[in-house]
Amino acid sequence: MRIITEAVAGSLESSDLLVKVSPSRDKTLEIYVTSDVIEQFGTQIRHVVDDTLKRLAVTDGLIVIEDKGALDYAIRARVQTAVLRGAACKELNWEQLS
Amino acid sequence: MPAELRFHTVHASESPQESKQIEQLLTESDLGWDSRVETFVVCRKGAALVACAGIDRNVVKCVAISPAFRGTSLSLQLGGELLKVAMERGHFHLFLYTKPDNTVFFRGWGFYPLVEVRDKVALMENSPIAIRRYCSDLRALRKHGGKIGCIVMNANPFTLGHRYLADVAAESCDWLHVFIVREEASMFSYAERYELASQGLSHIKNITVHHGSEYIVSRATFPSYFLKGKCTVDQCFTAIDLLLFREHIAPALEITYRYVGTEPACPVTSRYNKDMKHWLETADSRSPSIEVVVVPRITLRGSPISASEVRRLLQNKSLQEIKKLVPETTMRQLISRFGDQRRETEMTDGDDH
Structure with missing residues (x-):
């Protein structure tokens, strides 16, 4: 899956996160995470993001995440939504989303 | 029960009455009215205007929050609402003008400092890597x-x-x-x-x-x-x-x-x-x-x-x-x-x- 258009999901509010995706210029996958709790949970957040992207088979795009202390399943859902919007995906493969 | 916070969009040229209230809020926050800002996202609690954020195409400015609501979750809601309005208009890459002292606050909105004129003004953008x-x-x-x-x-x-x-x-x-x-x-x-x-x-x-x-x-x-x-x-x-x-x-x-x-x-x-x-x-x-x-x-x-x-x-x-x-x-x-x-x-x- 490739990010072909700019898209956003989530919010900036506490316990949520904002995910912004945009097309890559050089066909790479770049991920930037900032978080209020990066010291304690940075590795875990990154793990969830990487895993979500991998399951969706995202090969290229720029993913920017502003995390406000969201729980894992919120991170997963927001990343999925932003990616599906950014990839202009019409048909869902539910197995990838589980 | 306290009145709820309501967000809506104001077109400056079409709403002189609301514009006046926005101008007042800006003045209270030591900010000037900017005639280039065509759209404001405002927040009301009951009848009172408690926050505003202006957007001129892809440039955000004139952000003010009534003192009583500073440090509450309202600011992040305002940031989110503003982002939504900008996105709907096709502006994804945003810039933001603020006072240098407030750059830390706008980090919470996902903006990153670009350049700053000491004690006067700072320009930020909503990407950690664009520049x-x-x-x-x-x-x-x-x-x-x-x-x-x-x-x-x-x-x-x-x-x-x-x-x-x-x-x-x-x-x-x-x-x-x-x-x-x-x-x-x-x-x-x-x-x-x-x-x-x-x-x-x-x-x-x-x-x-x-x-x-x-x-x-x-x-x-x-x-x-x-x-x-x-x-x-x-x-x-x-x-x-x-x-x-x-x-x-x-x-x-x-x-x-x-x-x-x-x-x-x-x-x-x-x-x-x-x-x-x-x-x-x-x-x-x-x-x-x-x-x-x-x-x-x-x-x-x-x-x-x-x-x-x-x-x-x-x-x-x-x-x-x-x-x-x-x-x-x-x-x-x-x-x-x-x-x-x-x-x-x-x-x-x-x-x-």
Whole structure:
């Protein structure tokens, strides 16, 4: 899956996160995470993001995440939504989303 | 039960009553009303206006929150609402003006500092990497060693004056980088201006003609420049544009000299040139000074050759007189566009040199 258009999901509010995706210029996958709790949970957040992207088979795009202390399943859902919007995906493969 | 917070959008020109309330809130926060802001996202609690955030295309400014609501979750809701409005209008890459003390606050909105004029104003953008990417693209085009010069021009349209300035600069430099202002706010389209400048400069061997960007003389970095026909100088944020150049663009290309023509006609450009010496050479900055070289304009029968003069002559249908002011490449374009059936409607334009 490739990010072909700019898209956003989530919010900036506490316990949520904002995910912004945009097309890559050089066909790479770049991920930037900032978080209020990066010291304690940075590795875990990154793990969830990487895993979500991998399951969706995202090969290229720029993913920017502003995390406000969201729980894992919120991170997963927001990343999925932003990616599906950014990839202009019409048909869902539910197995990838589980 | 306390009244709920409600967010909605206000179009300044259509709602004088609400505009007045917004202005009051801004005043309370020590901020001025900005007539360029066409849309505000506002928050009300009951009848009271408790927060606002303005957006002028892709530039966010005039953000104010009533003191009682600062430090609450309202601010992040406001940021989210604003982002939604911007996205709906197709603006994904956003800039934001604020006071330097508030940059930490706007980190919470996902904005990152770009450049700051101490104690006055800071410019931020909503990407952690956009400026770094842009500069790394520029670095790929850098020429090492010797004296590296730069000119930023709108070239609306490209004249013998632009060519002369570039000739003088290229002569005294080992390499010359020329940027064409990208913003579409001129009589001639960006594509046309870039094309004519490239053609008009093709005789120079030690030159790169770059595409402009949002980081060089754009609506985001230098809003006053694009106020059509007004030449307002009171709110010139020339410092932001010039420090951005000094701290990001110049280092990427190892530029140490900036060339500029004297400007007798337009107050905004004239002010910009004057400020250039201060912000590029003497002002405090984390980056080394860039020497500003002011080159007197060439004249024709005593009057300086300028793009604004060319546009004035076009307006007066004096194509023949323009011949002496522009290179052949520009002339060909003018004849093909205005030679036979001139389109009167395109004859209005704002400031340019």
